[in-house]
Amino acid sequence: xxxxxxxxxxxxxxxxxxxxxxxxxxxxxxxxxxxxxxxxxxxxxxxxxxxxxxxxxxxxxxxxxxxxxxxxxxxxxxxxxxxxxxxxxxxxxxxxxxxxxxxxxxxxxxxxxxxxxxxxxxxxxxxxxxxxxxxxxxxxxxxxxxxxxxxxxxx
Numbered sequence: 001x002x003x004x005x006x007x008x009x010x011x012x013x014x015x016x017x018x019x020x021x022x023x024x025x026x027x028x029x030x031x032x033x034x035x036x037x038x039x040x041x042x043x044x045x046x047x048x049x050x051x052x053x054x055x056x057x058x059x060x061x062x063x064x065x066x067x068x069x070x071x072x073x074x075x076x077x078x079x080x081x082x083x084x085x086x087x088x089x090x091x092x093x094x095x096x097x098x099x100x101x102x103x104x105x106x107x108x109x110x111x112x113x114x115x116x117x118x119x120x121x122x123x124x125x126x127x128x129x130x131x132x133x134x135x136x137x138x139x140x141x142x143x144x145x146x147x148x149x150x151x152x153x154x155x
Contacts, residue, residue: 086126098134105140105153112150 014022035043089097097120104119105111111119117127131151134140141152 086123094130094133097130098137098139101130101134101151102139102153105151110143110150110152112147114147116151 100120101116104116108119113127113131114124116131117124131140131142134151135142138154141154142149143152144150
């Protein structure tokens with residue numbers, strides 16, 4: 001019976017693991033209580049204050065305050081809302097856009113598709129057809145695979 005009494009005493013003494021678990025549970029409960037009573041403004045303000053500090057914080061404020069610059073002029077068909085279908089283009093519009101891509105590549109040198117897209121202010125789904133057409137018409141050359149593909153103007 002002595003061994004049963006000793007094991008009962010050992011069961012009552014909290015182990016390191018159980019003490020850590022209890023402390024973690026108390027911590028989580030207190031954080032949940034604080035968050036549930038806080039307003040949304042308090043939470044977002046606190047998160048932003050800790051995430052962005054010092055000179056970066058001032059830069060973020062100025063970026064938010066400044067309006068976005070208008071995209072560079074190029075014939076394009078932007079949909080009214082994001083995710084909407086693009087307007088169908090005529091062969092003349094496609095040819096003009098391919099020539100503008102070729103002109104950009106002649107001016108700036110080899111570029112990846114994402115850089116071409118940002119330079120011309122296009123959506124990502126507008127560019128693949130134009131690049132394919134430029135390669136087919138031999139106005140553009142490509143080197144590489146997938147996202148690493150670099151496009152150059154044909155000589």
